[in-house]
Amino acid sequence: MRFFEYYAPKTLDEAIQLLVRHGEGAYPLAGGTDLVTKARYGHLRPRVIVNLKRIPGLNDIAPEEDGGLRLGALVTLAEIARSLLMGERYPLLAQTARKMGSVLIRNLATVGGNLCNAAPSADMAPPLIALGAEAVIVGPRGERRVRLEKFFHGPGQTELRHGELLTAIRLPPPRPRTRGVYLKHIYRQAMDIAIVGVAVLLQFDEQEAIAEDARIVLGAVAPTPLRVPEAESVLIGAPLTEDRRLEAARRAARAARPIDDTYSSAWYRREMVGVLTRRALEHLVSHSPER
Amino acid sequence: MSTFSIIGKRIPKPDAIPKATGQIIYGHDVKVPRMLYGKILRSPLPHARILHIDTSRAERLSGVKAVITAKDLPPRRFGYGRDRTPLKGDKVRRCGDEVAAVAAIDEDIAEEALELIRVEYDPLPAVFDPQAALRPDAPLIHEDRESNLFRHQEYVHGEPDRALEEADVVVEDEFDLGYVQPAPLETSFCLAAFDASGKLTVWSTTQIPFLLQKDLSEALGIPGRDIRVIQTAIGGSFGRGLDMYSFEPICVWLARKAGRPVRLAFTRQEEFAVSEARQSMRIWARAGAMRDGRLWVREAKVLLDNGAYVSWGTVTTLVLMETIGSLYRVPHARVVYDSVYTNNPITGAVRGFGNPQGTFVVEVQMDRLAEAIGMDPLEFRLRNANRPFEETPQGIKITTCGLTECLEEAARRIGWSEKRAAPSRRGAIARGVGIAATMNVGGGARIYRSDGCGCIVKVDDFGRVTVLTGATEIGQGSDVVVVQIVAEELGIRPEEITIVNDDTAVTPWDVGVHASRTTFIAGNAALRAARQVKAQILETAEELLGASAAELELRDGYVRIREAPEQRIPFDKVVRARHFRQGGQVIIGHGWYDPHNEMLGPDGKGNISATYGFGAQAVEVEVDVETGKVRPLRVVSAHDVGRAINPMYVEGQIEGGTVMGLGYALSEHLQVHEGRVLNLTPFDYRMPTIMDAPPIETVIIETDDPEGPFGAKGVGEMGTNPTAAAVANAIYNAIGVRINSLPITPEKVLRALKERGS
Numbered sequence A: 001m002r003f004f005e006y007y008a009p010k011t012l013d014e015a016i017q018l019l020v021r022h023g024e025g026a027y028p029l030a031g032g033t034d035l036v037t038k039a040r041y042g043h044l045r046p047r048v049i050v051n052l053k054r055i056p057g058l059n060d061i062a063p064e065e066d067g068g069l070r071l072g073a074l075v076t077l078a079e080i081a082r083s084l085l086m087g088e089r090y091p092l093l094a095q096t097a098r099k100m101g102s103v104l105i106r107n108l109a110t111v112g113g114n115l116c117n118a119a120p121s122a123d124m125a126p127p128l129i130a131l132g133a134e135a136v137i138v139g140p141r142g143e144r145r146v147r148l149e150k151f152f153h154g155p156g157q158t159e160l161r162h163g164e165l166l167t168a169i170r171l172p173p174p175r176p177r178t179r180g181v182y183l184k185h186i187y188r189q190a191m192d193i194a195i196v197g198v199a200v201l202l203q204f205d206e207q208e209a210i211a212e213d214a215r216i217v218l219g220a221v222a223p224t225p226l227r228v229p230e231a232e233s234v235l236i237g238a239p240l241t242e243d244r245r246l247e248a249a250r251r252a253a254r255a256a257r258p259i260d261d262t263y264s265s266a267w268y269r270r271e272m273v274g275v276l277t278r279r280a281l282e283h284l285v286s287h288s289p290e291r
Numbered sequence B: 001m002s003t004f005s006i007i008g009k010r011i012p013k014p015d016a017i018p019k020a021t022g023q024i025i026y027g028h029d030v031k032v033p034r035m036l037y038g039k040i041l042r043s044p045l046p047h048a049r050i051l052h053i054d055t056s057r058a059e060r061l062s063g064v065k066a067v068i069t070a071k072d073l074p075p076r077r078f079g080y081g082r083d084r085t086p087l088k089g090d091k092v093r094r095c096g097d098e099v100a101a102v103a104a105i106d107e108d109i110a111e112e113a114l115e116l117i118r119v120e121y122d123p124l125p126a127v128f129d130p131q132a133a134l135r136p137d138a139p140l141i142h143e144d145r146e147s148n149l150f151r152h153q154e155y156v157h158g159e160p161d162r163a164l165e166e167a168d169v170v171v172e173d174e175f176d177l178g179y180v181q182p183a184p185l186e187t188s189f190c191l192a193a194f195d196a197s198g199k200l201t202v203w204s205t206t207q208i209p210f211l212l213q214k215d216l217s218e219a220l221g222i223p224g225r226d227i228r229v230i231q232t233a234i235g236g237s238f239g240r241g242l243d244m245y246s247f248e249p250i251c252v253w254l255a256r257k258a259g260r261p262v263r264l265a266f267t268r269q270e271e272f273a274v275s276e277a278r279q280s281m282r283i284w285a286r287a288g289a290m291r292d293g294r295l296w297v298r299e300a301k302v303l304l305d306n307g308a309y310v311s312w313g314t315v316t317t318l319v320l321m322e323t324i325g326s327l328y329r330v331p332h333a334r335v336v337y338d339s340v341y342t343n344n345p346i347t348g349a350v351r352g353f354g355n356p357q358g359t360f361v362v363e364v365q366m367d368r369l370a371e372a373i374g375m376d377p378l379e380f381r382l383r384n385a386n387r388p389f390e391e392t393p394q395g396i397k398i399t400t401c402g403l404t405e406c407l408e409e410a411a412r413r414i415g416w417s418e419k420r421a422a423p424s425r426r427g428a429i430a431r432g433v434g435i436a437a438t439m440n441v442g443g444g445a446r447i448y449r450s451d452g453c454g455c456i457v458k459v460d461d462f463g464r465v466t467v468l469t470g471a472t473e474i475g476q477g478s479d480v481v482v483v484q485i486v487a488e489e490l491g492i493r494p495e496e497i498t499i500v501n502d503d504t505a506v507t508p509w510d511v512g513v514h515a516s517r518t519t520f521i522a523g524n525a526a527l528r529a530a531r532q533v534k535a536q537i538l539e540t541a542e543e544l545l546g547a548s549a550a551e552l553e554l555r556d557g558y559v560r561i562r563e564a565p566e567q568r569i570p571f572d573k574v575v576r577a578r579h580f581r582q583g584g585q586v587i588i589g590h591g592w593y594d595p596h597n598e599m600l601g602p603d604g605k606g607n608i609s610a611t612y613g614f615g616a617q618a619v620e621v622e623v624d625v626e627t628g629k630v631r632p633l634r635v636v637s638a639h640d641v642g643r644a645i646n647p648m649y650v651e652g653q654i655e656g657g658t659v660m661g662l663g664y665a666l667s668e669h670l671q672v673h674e675g676r677v678l679n680l681t682p683f684d685y686r687m688p689t690i691m692d693a694p695p696i697e698t699v700i701i702e703t704d705d706p707e708g709p710f711g712a713k714g715v716g717e718m719g720t721n722p723t724a725a726a727v728a729n730a731i732y733n734a735i736g737v738r739i740n741s742l743p744i745t746p747e748k749v750l751r752a753l754k755e756r757g758s
């Protein structure tokens, strides 16, 4: 790893100014599990590193007045996994965090880093999108908010412009009778990047027979996380029969735009989108054990 | 009941806590004053002529102390095939070939200097397929050879052609066994320093310290006697350290040119890209049996891809030949192999050394034959199992042999009879069991003209014993096993023994740690040395106790009269009595052990090892038929190890070996495209994690080998050999699909299921 300048500002303004001043080649640092690895492997060469961890207020999990939650960008995956508030209001996120990396990685890795790194396989993205999360972005020209669905532009590319930081994720209040699951397909039992990730969120009616709303978001099968409205629509407003679930799974598989790489072939990824979507729906509808 | 006091005890490794707490000094930790950092510039092309190298800008970079190219080095070749120079001057033959090297005051500057070196290449047509490499019009990789064929060998016993006609059933398969990496945690490392008189010290993670002296000497023209090799604590090796590689002479030459010590350590990516992998092999095989359950014949044609240069790894075919010719009693066999140069990555020695490949072929076909004659695969194996004290047609003289017990025990504990007959299926999840056996050299392997090891045991005035052994400790526990053997013989506690095993200037010669040989060979050498010490102690004690040596024994730190144990003198007191007197003598013993095994003849026959280890593994797997994902649920691994000097290490070797075998079976794969390694991180390479390791039950079968030290045989590699075959057989049992290419990825399983139409 090459020589770089290192800053550890104590305020957000200072951090933003540093990034603006140093331009290209200046990188914010959160947990470093992506950034340091890439620098070590020579995939990127930071000239300047701006550590965000000394800035107060970026690592809280705070309830909001509307009943939603503000998730600081620097909250670690370990914190998400064990936070009672999370477990209570958004169990889907706590469950997803537990499926990422290893204990050591989760202690370092942040949710903001996972999103800003913008790997197509980033595990936090599909469930957050399914939950309707919003990215809170602060830059030289102040704060703006973007729906997380619009945050990703391509592998490694996001809505963030140079000098802008992701400060938080805003989650809308949990909706009643809503259940979600994130299924991640990997070869090993841990430490693997998702070959395919599928987040499914269903909001049931009072009788728990019909879905009033459905969200299906796929990871690792397109340049960005992929929401599949054509699969969602099959599920809304009618009984969640096996036929419908199969149809939704078929549509999700068809919508995927996977590639061949060292992890998996495109063929296999597409197959897995179908299997995982079907399994996620089975699990949510019949409470069958998660696989 | 055992009469031993130290043999068979679970004595912990002295380096366990320092390793767990980060206090051990690995090669990567070693720093010496004025040390520089070396880096190697590597070829981006698989095959190209080097037209011009311009190092002038790198030389001018501040902080750079030496830049070398092939021109700086003596024109000497090295390696098993004498086919490479440390730096390449005329042409490169693989991606990653060494073209230039720099030494600088830190790693960043060294890296920057590499970027300033300009190399002009003229790309040549390359060949990546070993079959294509054999065609007459294939690009020639080594111009001084007539073709890309490195070696062709044929092995025959019996009359395989006739036997294939005679056999009631014959099965035929093609196997495609991919590359895997030894992938130790510590990447390749070397530190070289010349002293004022021009003598060289090399700190190394090698497995062959004494041959490294010779190899460096041959590659660089430095006399071997001026080279001292010090082994640091070794962060895993698994066969990697069995050859000298280019980076080692390069590191030495940088140190010579810079006039300062130079350290050269691989990055993790370099480790995956250029350190030597297990041979990828394509094997076409047939096997035949009689309806009554007799195994009748085996035939295999093997295409081994050496890559651009050959290493000792090419000898793996001998091991494979032995597995195909002698695992189970097989009256007729033929093995034909071609080992071939290509522009692919170099392959080398990895734990098992050809045996995992050979065992995969044999054991998959054993299952297929059993099915073809309608016999239970366990029953078929038991009928044809090797027996004790039997010579195979290959000239392998089996002595102790617990194969039958291993098979029976592994099968019983996995629940063979209930599970095999009725593989279960619940929803998408199918379960099945499989079994495979292994035979491995267990008493050395004569691949060099010597298979010897030396040992010195000396005793100081306080009764502290020092064992100087040539045997290398690579994590397997030879540092304790050798001590236990000496402690048993001398009747003292292991804590009273210091072992020195890391410095060629101090320790006696050894051929290296390979072939699961260290407990057997170094153990026997230590036993011989200890016996001399014992004789000296008894000689002095005779006078002191007034009894003859035959009446005395060494036990619990005393010399005592066997029939009257209360008459005793402390061990250290005897030592002092020998020192402090007129005409006194020092207590020191030395031992050299070189077994009576043979090098294989040109016909591939001979008794390569002084004894053989046997084992059997039974595996239960779960297959998800919708995703193709295979999960090993449980492994039972039963091994005939002669005697377990330290059962904990036997278990450790078996467990570690099994997990390595599971990686080979299911997930590890070095992906190579047009000579370039694609997966360069542990992440992409997918070694099993602890979460992937199923419960492994080890069963130790003791057969008390007559030649082994206290009856012990080798076990180091056995755990890895049968795993892939056992897993493949279990998958077949679960879902009725055969995958003959490794690793058996979920994708391959799913494709096979879809093709069959289930």
Ligand SMILES: Cc1cc2nc3c(=O)[nH]c(=O)nc-3n(C[C@H](O)[C@H](O)[C@H](O)COP(=O)(O)OP(=O)(O)OC[C@H]3O[C@@H](n4cnc5c(N)ncnc54)[C@H](O)[C@@H]3O)c2cc1C
Binding pocket: A027, A028, A029, A030, A031, A032, A033, A034, A035, A036, A037, A052, A073, A074, A099, A100, A101, A102, A105, A108, A109, A110, A111, A112, A113, A114, A115, A116, A117, A121, A122, A123, A124, A160, A164, A165, A166, A167, A191, A192, A193, A194
């Ligand atoms: C062994 C291992 C296992 C892993 N397993 C998984 C896994 O299972 N699933 C998964 O999805 N990922 C995994 N990862 C990837 C990584 O751990 C995650 O993406 C992690 O969440 C990144 O967070 P971080 O805080 O470490 O990010 P960093 O490495 O600090 O940053 C990542 C990128 O985002 C930028 N950045 C970080 N924070 C901000 C911010 N607030 N505003 C603007 N830009 C920012 C950085 O400049 C950098 O470019 C793994 C990594 C490793 C090494």
